[in-house]
Amino acid sequence: DIQLTQSPSFLSASVGDRVTITCRASQGISSYLAWYQQKPGKAPKLLIYAASTLQSGVPSRFSGGASGAEFTLTISSLQPEDFATYYCQQLKSYPFTFGPGTKVAVK
């Protein structure tokens, strides 16, 4: 199985901050990576797929990047509704594994 690691696992930030979360794959996955946001008691919500393609309806403050086996999710200016847990997922090969998550909390 392809393993994904995320860093940091937890970060505290303030409204307006620029936030970057990193996801690393244990082997090459090209751009077969998606990012999801999950709030407590809710289903995950797709933010980005193909490493950098913004899902329709997702605010443009979210962006995804890739460099080799390292992927980033950036929130350019954190908004109150962005405090949540973020997961990456590889969709290069089955099983389509998820990263362990990064919780973004209020500073």
Next chain:
Amino acid sequence: QVQLQESGPGLVKPSETLSLTCDVSGLAISNGHYWGWIRQPPGKGLEWIGSIYHSGSTNYNPSLKSRLTMSVDTSKNQFSLKLTSVTAADTAVYFCARLNYDSSGPRIYYYYMDVWGKGTTVTVSS
């Protein structure tokens, strides 16, 4: 718009079989997508369970494969999951989702899970 809704018993006894169904509305399940199951144990992260095509073709997580069966009923526009010999470790919120894709060229499919059910909590306990 496409909506998914999970249903099934909220409590299952150890060693018994967990059975869940996902009802799809707004789109025919035979429209050409894969459909998947994901679970989340209490306070933990997401785990991919498996996916199924309308033809019945499946891809299972190897960690669950020996206990897992997924099926599709196109007449009811739903797909299902059965997990046998459950233990407390199978206690989780179970989500169903659509596996959509974009194609940027021949044999290049960027998959993603764009529509999710709200999830159903399953507790394994005697």
